[in-house]
Amino acid sequence: MGLDFNQETFRNDFTFRNSPKAIRRFPFPFHEDGYMYSVNLEPHVPGPKGSVFEHTFDVDEHYVAEMRDRALVLAEDPLRCQSLPHMTLAGWDLLELIMTSKARDYPHWFELHKQGDKWHWINKPLEIEQKFTFGDETTLPYGPMEYITRQTQGDFSLQDHRDDNLWMDAGMITTQADWSLDFDVGMSFHEWHAPVPLAHEKGIFDRALKFLLNLQLGAPVRRFNWTMTVDPLLDTSPETYPQWGPTRASLTPETIGKRMHLRVELQTLIRLPRSNAIAFPIRCYLIKFDELVTVPKWGRRLHRVIRDLPEELAVYKGFARNRPMMLDYLAQYDDGTPTSPGIWPD
Amino acid sequence: MPKTVFEPSIKSRPTYGVLEHRPGTAHLMVADAEGAQALLDLAHSAPPTLWTQAMIVYIPGRSGQQFTQALANLSPSQLHISPSYAAAQPRLHKILQTAHAGLQIYLAGTESLMGQAQAAAMAVGVPHRAVQMEHRGSLARRVQCVHCKGITENVTTDPFECSHCGLNLFVRDHYSRRIAAFQGVNIDAEDPGQVPPAVERFT
Numbered sequence: 362m363g364l365d366f367n368q369e370t371f372r373n374d375f376t377f378r379n380s381p382k383a384i385r386r387f388p389f390p391f392h393e394d395g396y397m398y399s400v401n402l403e404p405h406v407p408g409p410k411g412s413v414f415e416h417t418f419d420v421d422e423h424y425v426a427e428m429r430d431r432a433l434v435l436a437e438d439p440l441r442c443q444s445l446p447h448m449t450l451a452g453w454d455l456l457e458l459i460m461t462s463k464a465r466d467y468p469h470w471f472e473l474h475k476q477g478d479k480w481h482w483i484n485k486p487l488e489i490e491q492k493f494t495f496g497d498e499t500t501l502p503y504g505p506m507e508y509i510t511r512q513t514q515g516d517f518s519l520q521d522h523r524d525d526n527l528w529m530d531a532g533m534i535t536t537q538a539d540w541s542l543d544f545d546v547g548m549s550f551h552e553w554h555a556p557v558p559l560a561h562e563k564g565i566f567d568r569a570l571k572f573l574l575n576l577q578l579g580a581p582v583r584r585f586n587w588t589m590t591v592d593p594l595l596d597t598s599p600e601t602y603p604q605w606g607p608t609r610a611s612l613t614p615e616t617i618g619k620r621m622h623l624r625v626e627l628q629t630l631i632r633l634p635r636s637n638a639i640a641f642p643i644r645c646y647l648i649k650f651d652e653l654v655t656v657p658k659w660g661r662r663l664h665r666v667i668r669d670l671p672e673e674l675a676v677y678k679g680f681a682r683n684r685p686m687m688l689d690y691l692a693q694y695d696d697g698t699p700t701s702p703g704i705w706p707d
Numbered sequence: 708m709p710k711t712v713f714e715p716s717i718k719s720r721p722t723y724g725v726l727e728h729r730p731g732t733a734h735l736m737v738a739d740a741e742g743a744q745a746l747l748d749l750a751h752s753a754p755p756t757l758w759t760q761a762m763i764v765y766i767p768g769r770s771g772q773q774f775t776q777a778l779a780n781l782s783p784s785q786l787h788i789s790p791s792y793a794a795a796q797p798r799l800h801k802i803l804q805t806a807h808a809g810l811q812i813y814l815a816g817t818e819s820l821m822g823q824a825q826a827a828a829m830a831v832g833v834p835h836r837a838v839q840m841e842h843r844g845s846l847a848r849r850v851q852c853v854h855c856k857g858i859t860e861n862v863t864t865d866p867f868e869c870s871h872c873g874l875n876l877f878v879r880d881h882y883s884r885r886i887a888a889f890q891g892v893n894i895d896a897e898d899p900g901q902v903p904p905a906v907e908r909f910t
């Protein structure tokens with residue numbers, strides 16, 4: 362087991378790093394040399410072997426360390442995990458989805474044995490073994506959503522579907538790009554998206570919501586979102602902003618390559634069977650600039666994307682003040698030659 | 708036409724209308740300060756029978772005695788004058804908990820009052836549609852510090868100092884109906900000590 366997963370931290374000494382293999386499979390989010398908001402949804406179908414799309418839920422070398430980090434966040438602030446009373450059934454739906462997917466896709470790490478509603482779950486990497494009764498909360502140490510998302514990389518929010526809208530009524534949010542579950546829980550689709558610039562005016566949220574209200578069981582979709590994070594800090598929450606905010610003002614041309622990270626969220630949208638809720642896993646991948654530019658196509662393209670990005674987006678994503686320094690660094694890796702279409706390395 | 712005109716804002720920021728009489732079996736009216744005037748204006752168009760089924764909870768605040776007699780003249784079935792929202796809360800919760808499906812709710816006055824009363828109604832499952840709101844009076848905001856979670860009432864300046872943890876916060880338009888508050892975020896997080904002067908924005 363020890364060989365499969367990195368010993369690393371996402372705080373204090375920040376020993377997080379990507380292996381060469383993890384760099385090659387990094388989900389670089391830009392399929393062309395520019396970026397603007399769009400309704401960028403595609404079917405969440407299995408992708409190339411070894412890629413982050415191969416399985417429903419990607420488990421990678423950072424798994425164990427990420428789960429440790431989540432436990433630390435929750436111990437400091439239990440409000441990062443909330444579920445309104447009517448969301449328990451959706452929590453069981455999510456637990457079933459994750460357990461069945463992982464046991465199917467990673468049988469050497471996870472096992473699920475069922476006899477009627479008596480379930481037996483084995484998670485070898487985290488050394489967890491649990492016998493419980495499906496649907497009976499008293500047989501688990503936490504509610505079903507919290508139980509399973511303490512063992513699954515990525516944030517999760519669960520949306521109740523009612524009144525022709527989606528309501529963010531539950532979530533496990535510890536690796537967020539600067540938004541607060543505690544503040545947003547209970548909001549509708551347009552309300553929680555309210556702070557996003559430009560996209561409302563372009564009708565993106567109207568079209569996205571319409572699409573999601575029609576999302577079918579068994580036909581999940583996915584999209585990318587991205588931002589920038591100084592140091593490999595998973596927990597960039599508004600709650601703790603006074604602690605991590607100063608790092609944004611502390612970059613130098615000498616340190617930017619190892620401290621500035623492209624932060625990519627692989628977001629999937631999955632209809633759940635019993636509750637009719639929509640699960641929204643938000644899986645966060647980090648890569649430092651020094652690692653990213655080892656793929657020449659990505660270095661060239663990132664330079665062009667950051668250079669041409671509208672100022673509103675740079676401000677919203679929180680890197681406007683560092684953009685000139687980022688461009689100085691990235692320009693060294695852009696020789697002006699064309700890039701090939703698509704996200705994969707050449 | 709609403710009496711208060713707000714700047715265009717983001718989608719989570721509430722908007723307010725003009726109170727109108729709606730058929731119901733009981734009518735709960737909660738108002739503070741100048742919000743009383745919205746109830747008095749409602750009386751122009753509503754049938755007198757509305758008031759025989761009306762329970763009014765009124766928090767005069769800065770309006771003092773100005774409207775209390777006029778409200779009494781409406782002859783509501785109950786008129787409760789309360790010194791603060793906190794003091795009125797137990798009574799409101801009792802009314803909401805024993806409410807029947809035909810209850811109509813009318814809220815008038817400051818955003819803080821309306822937001823809190825709406826959240827209390829939502830918490831006991833009163834449908835959204837049964838709650839009407841009309842803004843009158845002060846634009847002061849109720850703001851939750853996203854860091855310490857403490858709520859500061861009557862915020863008129865931006866930035867302001869959190870009354871709980873003391874951080875200097877800027878006031879966002881992002882609004883939570885569940886908490887009935889705007890969001891306050893540390894303004895000098897990235898450059899500690901660099902706090903711009905407070906500007907009166909919400910009066």
Ligand code: HEM
Pocket residue numbers: 398399400401518520527529538539540541545553554555556557560565566569573584586587588630639641677678
């Ligand atoms: C139901 C699932 C979804 C949830 C729970 C969700 C949640 C969120 C949240 C909490 C934010 C941060 C807002 C803030 O600044 O406070 C956000 C940002 C955003 N969302 Fe969603 N979202 C969902 C689906 C979508 C979909 C389908 C789209 C497709 C167009 C979308 C597009 C965006 C965009 C463009 C941003 C701005 C991100 C950035 O620039 O960093 N979202 N979303």
